[in-house]
Amino acid sequence: MPKTIVKAEVLAHKLIGPEVCELTLKASGLVQMARPGQFVHVRVADTIVPLLRRPISIADANAAAGTLTLIYRIVGHGTELLAQTLPGSRLDLMGPLGNGFVLEAERPLLVGGGIGLAPLVYLAKALCTSPITIVMGGRNKNEMYWQDIFQSICQNIHITTDDGSMGRQGFTVDVIDDILTGDSFDMVYACGPRPMLEGVARLAKERNVRCQVSLEDHMACGVGACLSCTCAATDGKRRKVCTDGPVFWAEEVFD
Amino acid sequence: MLAVDIAGIKMKTPVMTASGTFGFGPEYSDFVDLNQVGAIVVKGTTLSARSGNRGCRIAETPAGMLNCIGLENPGADQFLTMTLPKLANYDVPVIINISGNTVEEYGQLAAKLSVTGVAGFELNISCPNVKEGGIAFGTVPQSAASVVREVKKNTTLPVIAKLSPNVTDIVIMAKAVEEAGADAISLINTLLGMAIDTKSWRPVLGNTVGGLSGPAVKPVALRMVWQVAKAVRVPVIGMGGIMTALDAVEFLLAGASAVAIGTANFVNPRASVDIAEGLKDYLVSRGLKQVQDLVGQVNNKL
Numbered sequence: 048m049p050k051t052i053v054k055a056e057v058l059a060h061k062l063i064g065p066e067v068c069e070l071t072l073k074a075s076g077l078v079q080m081a082r083p084g085q086f087v088h089v090r091v092a093d094t095i096v097p098l099l100r101r102p103i104s105i106a107d108a109n110a111a112a113g114t115l116t117l118i119y120r121i122v123g124h125g126t127e128l129l130a131q132t133l134p135g136s137r138l139d140l141m142g143p144l145g146n147g148f149v150l151e152a153e154r155p156l157l158v159g160g161g162i163g164l165a166p167l168v169y170l171a172k173a174l175c176t177s178p179i180t181i182v183m184g185g186r187n188k189n190e191m192y193w194q195d196i197f198q199s200i201c202q203n204i205h206i207t208t209d210d211g212s213m214g215r216q217g218f219t220v221d222v223i224d225d226i227l228t229g230d231s232f233d234m235v236y237a238c239g240p241r242p243m244l245e246g247v248a249r250l251a252k253e254r255n256v257r258c259q260v261s262l263e264d265h266m267a268c269g270v271g272a273c274l275s276c277t278c279a280a281t282d283g284k285r286r287k288v289c290t291d292g293p294v295f296w297a298e299e300v301f302d
Numbered sequence: 303m304l305a306v307d308i309a310g311i312k313m314k315t316p317v318m319t320a321s322g323t324f325g326f327g328p329e330y331s332d333f334v335d336l337n338q339v340g341a342i343v344v345k346g347t348t349l350s351a352r353s354g355n356r357g358c359r360i361a362e363t364p365a366g367m368l369n370c371i372g373l374e375n376p377g378a379d380q381f382l383t384m385t386l387p388k389l390a391n392y393d394v395p396v397i398i399n400i401s402g403n404t405v406e407e408y409g410q411l412a413a414k415l416s417v418t419g420v421a422g423f424e425l426n427i428s429c430p431n432v433k434e435g436g437i438a439f440g441t442v443p444q445s446a447a448s449v450v451r452e453v454k455k456n457t458t459l460p461v462i463a464k465l466s467p468n469v470t471d472i473v474i475m476a477k478a479v480e481e482a483g484a485d486a487i488s489l490i491n492t493l494l495g496m497a498i499d500t501k502s503w504r505p506v507l508g509n510t511v512g513g514l515s516g517p518a519v520k521p522v523a524l525r526m527v528w529q530v531a532k533a534v535r536v537p538v539i540g541m542g543g544i545m546t547a548l549d550a551v552e553f554l555l556a557g558a559s560a561v562a563i564g565t566a567n568f569v570n571p572r573a574s575v576d577i578a579e580g581l582k583d584y585l586v587s588r589g590l591k592q593v594q595d596l597v598g599q600v601n602n603k604l
């Protein structure tokens with residue numbers, strides 16, 4: 048799949064939750080190749096500080112309109128600068144990068160924690176011919192702006208919050224067991240913090256349900272050249288999160 | 303106009319890619335026509351595969367980055383069977399950056415890898431990220447010289463010694479490798495550095511320390527290239543923080559006969575080709591016919 052660099056025009060940029068922005072770009076030439084689970088490498092400024100690009104998942108892509116949506120959390124200097132870009136300005140995007148989700152599921156269960164829900168939006172849209180169940184985890188109800196996004200694309204929504212201010216109190220992993228027992232699923236897709244991914248993968252394995260997880264690591268090149276993002280795989284070899292992933296079959300990377 | 307010959311390696315442009323920042327080349331082929339790159343210096347290769355360092359391997363710093371990859375690579379055999387055949391599709395010199403735990407290993411690597419399709423070797427005697435070998439060879443002149451001699455004994459291909467900036471006197475190192483028979487000298491490798499997370503009070507990098515690269519190191523690199531170029535007769539390949547064609551011009555003026563682009567590839571995958579084009583424009587704008595007209599000309603204003 049060819050990758051490219053585009054100067055994408057910012058069409059809309061808004062705050063959708065605490066410290067979380069939704070950025071819509073015109074990225075013709077890039078969106079047409081974008082698959083759920085892939086990411087773009089964004090140059091947040093033309094200056095040499097910050098120097099490196101920032102990897103951000105593709106939260107939605109509309110090939111016909113040529114538009115691309117990113118949803119990101121402001122966590123440091125790079126994302127702070129990104130948040131300041133105004134409609135009409137242009138952003139240097141490299142992509143689409145990485146391997147996305149395998150879109151073979153009749154009964155998918157999606158599990159996302161925090162900003163890890165971003166790539167699941169595009170995934171849910173791509174799987175829309177199947178009934179979709181999603182488990183969304185967050186710190187508190189203020190972070191559950193995700194419900195507005197997912198309610199029109201997912202049939203069953205389960206919510207957990209760390210403080211119990213919305214949905215069940217606890218982590219996503221705490222409710223997955225019941226959900227997997229109550230219904231039959233043929234695929235679990237997960238994105239979020241590593242402990243969550245490991246927990247979800249373990250439960251899916253116990254139930255014999257196939258599971259794909261999306262990993263994160265610090266990245267410089269994003270194209271498999273610098274080896275800053277590699278992880279150990281269960282076959283004893285190494286994998287590059289940027290090109291072999293970020294989406295992996297759970298058994299490929301977790302024992 | 304841009305063509306250069308570095309120790310017998312013929313390049314279409316004087317702009318090469320720096321080891322460890324461009325993979326083996328094909329990783330970037332969606333963005334750059336590899337045939338337009340001066341030369342590809344591939345990732346540091348060792349006799350057997352290495353898995354590299356654990357934990358976080360990069361950290362961004364002001365106008366630069368730290369890395370502690372730890373020479374992860376598939377090993378020389380895998381390189382020969384899997385990677386080299388792919389590079390044969392391109393008309394570009396391939397230089398192998400080699401790294402050994404012992405002097406003998408450098409020789410074995412050179413012997414093993416002296417095959418068709420390989421244009422020369424760059425000796426990584428300056429990697430700050432591995433406990434054995436690596437920088438130890440790069441900071442002691444006698445050790446650096448013995449590595450060069452051992453490699454020269456084992457190959458007829460051009461040998462480039464890559465120097466570490468983590469020394470008190472870079473000129474002593476340069477003279478030692480030149481005397482030992484190095485056909486060219488490249489510099490600089492990364493500068494040893496560190497970053498600490500103020501939340502956790504722990505080092506950011508898994509290896510605690512790592513190598514600094516990018517624009518932040520450019521003035522240091524330029525100074526060292528200038529000192530070395532004055533002191534040796536073999537060609538010098540300059541690198542360290544080059545982001546633009548004008549950065550490259552500075553290195554050429556300081557005495558480098560070619561330059562290599564490292565960290566800039568991460569920011570602009572087309573950097574090596576863009577910089578070569580910019581260099582051409584610069585020559586034209588100055589009424590110069592060839593890059594050689596710039597080499598070492600600092601102080602000799604046109």
Ligand SMILES: Cc1cc2nc3c(=O)[nH]c(=O)nc-3n(C[C@H](O)[C@H](O)[C@H](O)COP(=O)(O)OP(=O)(O)OC[C@H]3O[C@@H](n4cnc5c(N)ncnc54)[C@H](O)[C@@H]3O)c2cc1C
Nearest residue numbers: 101102103104118119120122123124125126165263264265
């Ligand atoms: C494949 C992939 C997809 C991602 N998708 C999203 C997304 O859709 N939405 C979102 O909000 N975030 C996403 N992230 C995380 C995002 O890249 C970081 O939050 C961002 O780089 C932080 O940059 P900063 O300058 O604001 O933070 P700083 O902490 O100042 O960044 C310093 C350096 O660390 C790196 N870094 C910091 N946090 C992370 C992290 N979690 N993962 C990787 N590198 C990091 C930065 O890239 C930068 O080089 C993704 C990461 C990866 C690897």
Ligand SMILES: Cc1cc2nc3c(=O)[nH]c(=O)nc-3n(C[C@H](O)[C@H](O)[C@H](O)COP(=O)(O)O)c2cc1C
Nearest residue numbers: 320321322346369426490491515516542543564565
């Ligand atoms: C991620 C990374 C990996 C590197 N790996 C190697 C290597 O394997 N062998 C080597 O000789 N130099 C290695 N280097 C050093 C570069 O080749 C170059 O000397 C240095 O980065 C300075 O140039 P720059 O500022 O343009 O990046 C590496 C640098 C980086 C950033």
Ligand code: FES
Nearest residue numbers: 269271273274289
């Ligand atoms: S980010 Fe460079 S190899 Fe993955």
